[in-house]
Amino acid sequence: MDRRDFLKFLGISSGTAMISSCGVDKANEKIIPYLIPPEQDVYPGKPVFYNTTCTECPANCGLSARVNEKVYDEVRGLFPTKAEGVKGHPINNGALCPRGQASLFRLYHPKRIQRPMMRDNDGNFRVATWQEAYAYVTTELQAAKEEKKDNLYFSGRTTGTLAGLIGRFCEEMGIERLPEFEIFSHANLRKANEIVFNQPEVPHYHIKDADFLLTIGADILETFVSPVSNAAQYGEAVKNENFTWYHLEPNLSMTGLKATTRLAVNPHSEIYFLAYLLHALSRSDIRKRRPSWAIMNMVPDPSAEEVSQKTGISAENLEHLVSAFFIAKRPLIITGGVSTAQPGGLEAALLTALIQAAMGMNDTVVDFAHSQNYEKVGSMLDVQELLERLRNKAVGVIFISRSNPVDDISANFNFVEELKNARLRVGMSDFMSASMQECDVVLPLSHSLESWGDAAPRKGIRNVIQPAIEPQYDTRTEGDVLLEIMRTASGQKQGPDYNQYLIEQWHSLYGESETVSLIENGYIEEPVSPLSIAVDTRSVESYLKNTDFSREVAAQPVLIITPSIRTYDGRSKVLPLLNEIPDPLTTVTYGEWVSVSAVAAKKMGLKDRDEIQISVENENLNYPVKVQNVLPENVYMVQRGLIYAIKTDIDSRSGEASWYLDNISATKTGAVIPLPILSGSMHEEGRGILSSHESVVEHSEHYNEKLKEEVDVEEERIYPKHPHKNYRWGMTINQDSCINCAACVAACYVENNIPVVGQKEQLQGREMSWIRIEPFVRDDRDIEFTLMLCQQCDNAPCEPVCPVYATYHNPEGLNVQVYNRCVGTRYCSNNCPYKVRRFNWFDHRLPKPWDKMYNPALSVRGRGIMEKCTFCVQRIRAAEDMAKDEDRLVRDGEVVTACQETCPTKAITFGNLMDDSSRVSQIARSDEAYRVLEELGTEPAIHYLRKKERKSEA
Amino acid sequence: MRSIDYNEQLEHEVLAALRKPNPWYWVALVICALLFGMGLTLWIYQMLKGMGVAGLNNPVGWGVYITDFVFWVGIAHSGTLISAVLFLFRAKFRNAFNRSAEAMTIFAVMTAGLFPLIHLGRSWFFYWLFPYPNQREIWVNFKSPLIWDVFSLGWVGSLRQWWHYNRLYIFLAAFATPLVISVHSVVSWDFAMSIIPGWHTTIFAPYFVAGAIFSGTAMVLTLVIPMRKIFRLEQYITLNHFEKISQVLLFTSLIVTYSYIVEFALAFYGDHQFEAAHFTYRLLGDYQPFYITMLICNSLIPLTLFFRKLRRSIVYLFILSIFVNIGMWLERFVIIVTSLAKDFDPYSWGLYTPTMVEVGITVGSFAMFFMFFLIFAKVLPVLSITELKEEASE
C-alpha cells in the first residue's frame, strides 16, 4: 500500500484496535501496531521502535526492534532492520548479546517453515492447510484416548500467558503436560536449593551489589542463566575500585579470563575446595549464621594441602582467595555451568548454597524472591521417564513445541528411535530442526517479531512480545494454534484469538492503563512477596547422610562440552551471522573444532587445523584442532551446538546432563582440515597493542601529558595540525569492562549491511567485519583481548594514498570512505597499520529474504569497493540533522554507535573530543588512556583504557 | 670506398631480415597471440566476477599484478636508458641495441600500462584516475603516488619514434635520463610512501632505478641474442657490444646487491622491532624460497661476469639473462607480498597464494610482449642503420 493510505490508516489506528487486528484476521494483514498516536511519531524515513522480547535464549531480554519504512520488491513496507536492547529494562538495560543481535537472521531465514506440513502416504512431507492439520490432530487425539494412550505435551521453557494457556489446553484436551525441556536445566542447582532452602529455583544474583565475586564454573558472562543481565551488572560492579573476582574452572572460558584472578582446578575437584571453604568459614568469626554442627560434621573437612593437591590450586592462592573472601563486605559465590554439570555437581551446588546461607547472602545478593522462572522446567530424569513410556508404547499424540530434543538429548538415549513409538508426533517450530523431521504434523510458528505474546523470564518481570512485522508466511503463534485446536475439538466455529486472550489476561492482571504501558515500555515490573530463606537443616542432613563426598577427581584427560556464546546450546547455530563472527576466544568462525591445550599440542606435535581423534571407550570423534594457550594440559574443549555427536551421562539424582567425557584419549591422525581461524597470530610480541605492554604505558603517559600540558604538537610534527569543525568524533574503549562478547561485532554487521561471506571466503582470509575482537596470549598465563576497529586517525596513512579521494578526512575528524568514488586500488588497506579496511572481493548480497533487513540508511557495497567503519556515520548525520533543525550542536551522548548501543557493560563511549566536557574527552584524558601503535604518529581518535593490573596471578 | 660497400651490405642484410618469412616465426606468433587472448579473457572474467578470483586477501591487497607492473616498467626503462644514457656518454656500442631496446620499451610500456587497470577493483572506472575536467569538479588526489604513476607513465612510450632524428637526440636524451630515473623513482614510491615495514625505506628510489636498468638490460640480452642468431647479425652486434652490456648488467647488479644489504642490515641497526621482525620474516618466513632464489639470481650469479671469458660467452649471457629476469620478478614479488603478509597487527596476518587467473594473466602479458616484438622484428629494421653507418665510419 502506498504511503498516503499508510498514513491515513495510521490516523485511525489505536492501541487495542491494533492488537486485535494483527492476528489471523486477513482483512488487515498489513496493519502495523502503534500505541502512541502515530502522527507525532512517524516521519517518512525515520525508523520506529517496538519494545518486545528476545526469544533467542531463555533469558528473554527486552528487545527493541527498529522498523524502517522502505521499498522491497517494488512494494513499500515496514521492515525490522535492527535489534536493540530495551532501554532501562531490568534484565538487559539496552544491551543485547550477539545472539540477540543476530535474531533478525532467524526472522528472515529462508529455511523457515512457511506453511503447515503433514506426511503423505509415503511418509514424505506435503503442504497442508491449517484446518486440515487441526482436524487431523484432534481426531488423532481422540483416537489415542480411545486406545488408552496418553497424549503428551512436550515443550521448551514457557513462561507468561502462554504457559497458562498450555495448561488450559492440556486440561481441556485431556493431554498430559510434561515438564518443560531445556538442556541447560540447571537441575543440580535447583535440586541443591531445594534440599537446602526448599526452593527448587535458580535464584537471581545481584552481581552489581557484590564487592567480592567467587564464581565456580559458572560462565556468567556467556550463557549462564541470564548472561546479558550478568554482564550489565558486572559492568556496574567493576566501577567499584576494590571489586575482586575469583573464577575457578576446569576449562578455559572468556568469563574466567575476565576475572581478577582465574584459578584452574582439576575436573570434578570443586567440591574439595568448597568443603574447605565452608569449614574455614564456620571456623572463622565472620560468618553470619553457622550451619548446624550436624551438617558441618557430615561435610568432610579436607586440609589446605589436600585441597591444593586435589584441585591443583596452589596453597598460597587458596590462602589469598579465602582471606579475600572473608574481608569482603558483600561477597557473592555462584556455582554453575561446568562445575554443576559433572558427577559431583549436586554436592558442589549444595555446599555453595550452605556457604551462601552461612554468609547471609540470601538477604542481599542471592535473591530467591526474583528467581528465574524454571519451576516448570524438568530435567533429564523426566526425559528418561518419557522415553520409558514411549518404549512401552503408552504414548498417543505427542506435541513437541519450541524445542529440539533430538539434537539436544545425548545420542545414547536414542530419543529418535523411541519417539517412533508414539502414535502421532505433532511438531511446532519455526525451523525444520532434526526433531521436526521426526514429526508427522509440523505446525509452523511465527517468529516472536511477528506475533503477540508475553514472557516472564524471572519473577517480578513481565515482558511483552509484540509484532514488528506482519507474519511473512502462513504461520501462527503457538497460542493461536492451541486455541484453534480446542475450537476444532469443541466444534465451535468462532472464538477469541490469542490476541484477545492475551488482552483479557493483561487486563485482568494489570488493568487497561497498565496494559498500555506494558506494551509501550515492553515490560512491566510486578511486586513480589519477599521470602524468608532459611536452611532446612533436616533435609540437608537427610541428604548428606547418604552422600559420599570422597569422589575421585576425574580421570584425565577429559573432554568438556561447553556452551557457546555464539550458539548457546546450539539453537542459534542456524543463524549465518553467528557462524561468520569468530568465536572470541579461538577466533574460529565456521565449522567444528576441538580446543587442545598448547602444552598437549606441543607434546603431540599438533598445529592448528591438524585433525585429532578423540576416543572414549569405543567411541571415536575426529575434529580439527585449535591450539589454545592457557587451557590446562589435560582438558579438551568442544562447543555444544557445534558438535552434537557426543554421548554424555546424566546425574541420576538430579537429572543434570553431564558436560564431561572422562578418561579420553587423543591421537593425531595426520590429516589437516581447513578451518577458518581468523587470528594470524595469538602472540602480540610486544607491539604496543596490548594494554599491558610497557611501550603502551609509556606512550599513554606521553600522550596524556601532551593533552594536559598542551605540549605544542607543531614543534614535534612535520605537518601543521589541521582544524576540525565543531566536532572531532572520538571513542573510548574500557578494556576493564569489555567482556569480548562480540555483541558489538554482530551489531555492526546488522547496522552497516556488512556482507556475510561464508566459509570459503573466510578460509581465504577475506572476512568483512569492521570491528573485531583480537585475543592475544600474554606470557602464557593469560589471554588479553583488544577491540579493533577503524581508529579514525587524524593523520591516517590510508587517506593520502588514494588516487581519487575516495577516502579522506572530513572536517569532523571522521576517516570517511566514499563508496561510489572508490576504484579499488586497495592501497589504503595495504597502508593501514590496523588493517581495519575491508575490500569487497565479490558482490556479496544477502540471499532473499534476508535482504529485507538491510539498513536503508546506507548503501550495500558492490564488488571492487573498499569499505570500513565510519563510527556509524549515518547515525551521526541523523543526529546532526536533528540538531540543525533545532539550531544547536549535537549534544553529548546524542549519537550512539551500534557497537556502543549494544554493549552490555557500557565499555564503549562515543562523543565529541573537541568538547572538553563530553564524557568521551574526559575519559580520554584519564591516566589509563592509551592509543594503539601510538608511535606511528597516526593520532587515532580511539582511546583505550588500560586494563587494571591483576592483583594476583594464577 | 670501403665505407660505401659496408653501408650497402649493411642495408641489404639488415633489411633482408624483414623479408625472409619463416614457418617457425608464424608458429611462435600464433602461440603468443593465443596466450595473449587467454590473458584478456581471464581479465574480463575477473571484471565480471570480482577481484576475488585472484588470490589476494585481507592483509595482502597487492600481489602478482603489481609485481608484473613493476617488472614491465623496469624493462621499459632499460630501453630508454640504453638509447638515451649511453648516447649522452657517447657510448657507441649503444647503436647495436638501440632499435631492439626502443621497440622493447614501447611494448613493455604498453604491457606495464595494463596492469594498473587489471589490478583495479573496478577497472571500468579507470578513467577516474585522470584529472579530466568534470562538472562536479572532482579532481584526482595529486598527493597519491598512484597518481604520480599516471603522470610519469602516461607518455613514456610516446617519445620513442622521434628519436631517430639524430639532431634532436641530444635534447630528448637529456630529458629521457632524468625522466627514466624519476619515473622509476615514482614507481618505487608507490611502496616507499606507505608506512609498512619493508616498503617504507628511503633507499627505494635509487634501488628501484638500478633494479629497473638491471632487469631491463637482462631482457635486452634475452631478446637480442636469439634475434642476432636468427637474422645473422653477428657482424653488427659483436662480442664487444655484449661485453659492454654485460658490464652494465654487472654494475647494476652490484648496486641492487648493495641495497639488499643496506635495507637488511639497517633493519637491525636501531631498536626498530617492526623492521627487524619483517626482515627476519623475509629471510626465514613463509616466502623464504623466493627470497633466497632472488638473492642467488640477482646478487650471486651476476658476480660471475667479473670473468671476461663469461662476459664474452653468448650462451652464458643468454642463460644468465633468464636467471636475472626471474630474479628481478621475484624481487618485486618478495617486496610486495612479504611486507603485506605480516605487518603491524599480528591478528591480521595472512598468507597469499596466486591463483590460476593471476598466473594466466601474467603469462598473457608476456605473450603480448613477445607477440609485438615478433611483429616488430618483421616490420622494422632491427638495427638503426644510420647509427651503425655513423659508427662504422669512425
Add this chain to the structure above:
Amino acid sequence: MNKLQLKPVMLGIAAIVIGAVIVLIQNILIPESGGTFLLTLTFWVALIQGAVAVVAAADASAAKWITPLKRELLSFYPLILFIAILFLFLGLQMDVYPWIDKQNKWLNVPFFLVRNFLAMLVLYIVAHFYAKATLANSEGKGRWAIAYLFIYVTVQSLVAFDWVMSLAYPWVSTLFGGIFFMEAFYTGLVIAALIAAYYLRKEVEDPVSMSKVLRDTAVFTFGFALAWAGLFYAQFLVIWYGNIPEETSYLVIRMHHSPYMEIFYVSVFFLFILPFVGLIGRKAKISPNWVTLVAFIVLAGIVLERILFILPDASINPIAAVAEFILMGFLFLLFFASRDQFIKALEMSK
C-alpha cells in the same frame, strides 16, 4: 706553489705534526666538543677519497676525459691513511654518540673503531696499488679501480651510518650511505674542476685538452648537482610522507628550527640550485673563473651540510673547527704541491 714541494719523508712528518696538532686541539682545548672533530673528519674523508674515486670511476668505465688530471687527483691518496689514523682518536671522544651507554652488537666502541679503521686501511692499500697501476697504465688498472670503488663505497657507507647517522640513534635512513658516497664523488669532481681551472689560468698544461677536461668536469658537476638533489629529495619525501614521528623528528629539527633551518636552505642552494643554474649554460662550463667559483661554493655547501648533520646532535666549536680546517687544507695543498716528488717515488718503488 712549487716552493712547497717536499720529499715523501718530509710529507710524512708534516702530516704527523698536523695530525698531532689537531688531536691536541680536540683533546686538550675542547675535549667536550667531539662534533668539531667529526666535522673535520667527515669533510676531508669525502674530499680525499672522492678525488681518487673520480679517477678510479673513469678508469673502470674506460673513459679518457680525466687522464690529464690523473696525477693531480691521485696525489691525495696517501691522505686516506692519514684520515684513517686520525679517525682512531675519535675513540677519545665517543661520548658524542647517544648509544654510548646502551651499546649493542653493532654499535659498541671497540668494534666501531676497528671496523672503520680497517676499512680505511684496506682502502688505502688498494688505492696505493691502484695508483701504481694506473700511473704505469698497466693492464690491471681496471681491476684495481673497481676494487677501489668497492671499498670506497663501503667506507663511505660506514662513514654515513656509523660516524654520522648513529649521532641521531635510533634514527635510520637507508639512503644515508648512498648520499655520502655520492657526495664524496661530487666533492672529488669539484676538486678536479678546481685543478683544471687552476691549470688553465696558469697555462701550465696544454690548454686544449685542459679546457676539454674543464668542460667535462663541469658537465659532471652539473649532473651531480642534479643527482644530489634527487637523492636528497628521495630521502626527504619518503620521511615526509610516511610521517612517523621517530623519523620526522630528524627533519623537523633541521628544517623547522633556527639556526639549522637557515643552514639547511643555504646548503641546498649551494649544492643544488647554484651549480645547476650556474653550469647550465654552454659558456659557463668553459670559463675557468666561473667554474672555480661554483666549485668553491659546492665545497662550502658540503661543509654546511656536514655541519647540518652533526650540529643538532653534537656541539661544534667554531674556532677549533676553523683551525682544524686550515691545518687540513694546508696539508692537502702540501700533498698537491709535492705530487711529482712522491709519484716519482711511487713509480720507482717495485
Add this chain to the structure above:
Amino acid sequence: MNEQLLFDDKNKFLQKLEELVKSGVSPRNIAVSTPYPVHEVEHILKTPPSPLRFFTLLGALFGLLFGAWFTSWTSINWPLIGGGKPIISVPAFVIVAFELTVLFGGVISFLGFLFLTRLPSVKSIISPEEYGNRFVIQIHSEEKK
C-alpha cells in the same frame, strides 16, 4: 647555377668543405647533405648553436609552472584533507610538476625541431635517396663572386 660536389669518402668531403670555407665562401651559401650526421661539419661551417635549446627551455619552464599551478589549483578548488597533509603539499606536487617539466620540455623541443628544420616536408624526406650513401656539398652559385 648551383654547384654540386659529390663524395664517397667522408674525409675527402670534409677537406673540401674546409677549403671552401677557407676560400671565403660564406657558410650561408653552402648546403651539405650526409647519409648520417657528421658533427665536424658544424665546426667547419661554424653553425651557431641551434636555437632549439630555447624551445626546450621554454617548454620546460611552461611545464614546471603549469604543473605547480594545476596541482595547487585542483587541491584548493575542493580542499580535502588526506592523512593530515597540508592541502597544498609541495613535496608531493613537485613530482607532478617535474614530470610535466620533462614532458613539455620534450614535446616543445620536438615541435621546435619540426619548426626549425621545416619537417616534415616532402623534399627533406626524399632528398637522402637522391644521393644514396654519398656526401654532398651544394653551393648556391648566384651568390658567388
